[in-house]
Amino acid sequence: MEQLMKVGDFVRGFREQRLSTLKSPMDFFDHRQVSRPKDLTEATSRITHNTRYFSGNYLLIIALLAIYAMLTNPLLLISLGFLAGGFAAINRFASEPIQIGSMVITQKSLYITLFVIGLPLLYLGSPVSTFFWLVGSSAILILGHACLMEPGLESEYGNVETV
Known part of the structure; x- marks a missing residue:
């Protein structure tokens, strides 16, 4: 929750600093000011x-x-979504080791699986x-x-x- 507030503060500061300098489309696309430099x-x-x-x-x-x-x-979009969603899901739901039958699934093994699937998918998306x-x-x-x-x-x- 605290990280979301930091992101919100960053976006708010970015909007106040950078997007406040937006010029009007009439100024940006003023064809009367277009000329070739000497x-x-x-x-x-x-x-x-x-x-x-x-x-x-x-x-x-x-x-x-x-x-x-x-x-x-779309493949790049899917692969980035898969990696970001996987990180978020692992951090949120698998902070403790999970035991299924006689097998123990740790956070480390989930990250390795995410990388084994996600990195080739990301490579195919040609970032x-x-x-x-x-x-x-x-x-x-x-x-x-x-x-x-x-x-x-x-x-x-x-x-x-x-x-």
Whole structure:
């Protein structure tokens, strides 16, 4: 129960910090600010500014791509669910050794069985290729958007102090 409260606090803090920086879709998809950078220096400065300015939107893109990757790879979803559910079930219901007839089943033997079944299943779900697909597609989308979007007026006046 205490762990669930920690997870709830983490989610609440994440929502307050990161998702509060979400920009409106009108600002994020403003086609009037799209232009090709003149050189590498301008592209780098645009990427630097836009990754800070649209950080909440970019995190949302990564989350949506991760959900898409999990939904389109059902074996990976099943294997992760099997492993997570197995860990939860073993921790909750089998904290003490169980005796069935003359055989004693310990928590250690349950974990070994879970790994013997779960790890080959996870390997078949190809988590490494899914991870690299997520990294590559996120990088292309985010860097492409950040490079093509001209910084708005707020970037030019960001260093000006108000009196």
